[in-house]
Amino acid sequence: MNRLVYFPGCALKDQAQGYEAATLAAVQALGYAVQELPRWNCCGTVYALAQDDLMRHVGPVRNLIRAQEQGATELLTLCAMCYNTLSRSALFVRNPENLRRINAFMDEEEDYRGGVRVLHLVQWLAEIGPERLARAANPGLQGLRIGAYYGCTLLRPKEVAVDHPEKPEIMEGILAALGAEPVLFPERVECCGAYLAVTRPEAVRLRVGSILLSAAHHGAELVVTACPLCHFNLRERRPLGAPRLPVAYLGEVLAWALGTQPIPEEIARTVGVRR
Amino acid sequence: MAAELRLSRENLNAPFVRKVEELSGQNVFACYQCGKCSASCLFAEHMDLLPNQVVRLVQLGDEGVMGARAPWVCAACLACSVRCPRGVDVARIMEALRQLGLRRGLTPVELRLTPDLPQIALVGAMRKVTP
């Protein structure tokens, strides 16, 4: 069995436990053994944008060292925010001077040598290929009309984008291979408000209303995301009167398609799954 | 923001401007005020200054911009950064202003904590708006 070394992140161990369980079972069904890093720390969730803010690269790079200790050259993430911070810090330390300074600070760790590629579930599924997914998709998604919501961290900045930052199709490709009918909607690449949930919840509500409206307007029956913060905002910070669209994780619909998990009753009802 | 701005060589070379450039890694004078960042910004409606105005005031050396609401409303979604035709990473300028402000003792943002907030939201907000 092929081995995949996996970085969970806080959300996957707390409110997004369902995402983790569904995904890991599905990935296993595809023939891969997932090995969680035995030790890891918070990725930082938001990448440090100030040039002198070295300290905030320490956490992400420490995780890359953990992967290196496992002999991994690839590190799988399910959370889009973890993917973003880890992969950007991996880029940051490609600069030898940055790498030297971070390594010097972490004198209690072995030096990071720079050989870990951070990979998001979306990329992994795309790399496995649509044929393989289509073959495994039983019962499949039965023509469910799904709007893939990308949000920010899978697409921006360009250097770590999992696809074209303005016109991504990578998730649509995966959903189509799994038997869904992907629905494109303009707001799928626009921010949900992210951590403004803590400082400006009203701004988040406005964004969430607009995203859901855009998805519903273009005919989506279900919105799928790969980010636990988007998931939280889209579900828990809806404005009054927002379309009653269900929201699920990419890993969950994957599990439904592969038959490792049944479609939850309430979603089946809302979307009227054709059985 | 200053009530009146004087355009002068001193303002353009002010330590403030150089510090913002240093922290953001951006040439703020590359901006030609097309406003595409502001058109892209999903949170501009909550700001007192539009993103392009923030950049303009930085160019003019107005330190008051650190205390404006705009940089603190910015969600670092990078919509502006990927769309700027001049390649200016506006989100980095916003971050530089927040960092400078925090280091000088500004904390204009109140955390509105509720027990249901996930860690990723808390970590993100704390890193952006607490010193």
Place this chain on the structure above:
Amino acid sequence: MNQVGVETKTEMVTVYIMGQAYKVPAGLTILKAMEYAGFRLTRGVGCRGGFCGACATVYRLPGDYRLYADLACQTPVRDGMYLALLPSTPAERKPYDLRKVKPGGETLLSLYPELARCVACNTCTKACPQKLEVMDAVQAALRGDVAQVAELTFDCLSCGLCTLRCPAEIPHYHVWQLSRRLYGAYLAPKAEHLRRRLQEMREGKFQAELDRLMSLSKEELRELYKAREIEPE
């Protein structure tokens, strides 16, 4: 002069206590050296045995950039040491009603949201005199794993050294205490013998014995205490 009348010279070392040089005998602990130097400690000392955590101290050694942190009662002085005793760490312990909070991340994070500020620098771990994996405990707290926090911090002395060094300004030892309490109250398997004993107490099984003790004079109590059974070493 030692007991057999041979002239011995105590080796002396120089230490800098709060910026002032003192000559003290080598081999003393920092705590004893301070007392030797004339400090009368009413704070910053307790058990003298490495258990109470009152004697948190930071120091540097000549030619070494590191700021070491340790317990004054457990650490021998070294020549050229620069040190400062830190008799208390200002940190707020948040009030809560243990019967009303849930044993999970929600409780830890709503009382101590600053946990989310950890940058994973590991400074706390390096400061801990008990050699605990302090950063791992903060990370476990952040992801709501109360049992893991309780486990990792069982030996914490609340000396506060991690808390003083943390750039994220987290009051670690209060979080640890809360986690251990949550663990004890909700997660640890219930101690059946304790439950039974409490029941017996409530039912008055020991009342007669207690009443008898209460009626004894000071002298009688003293005798009884001397004659008590002591567990073998």
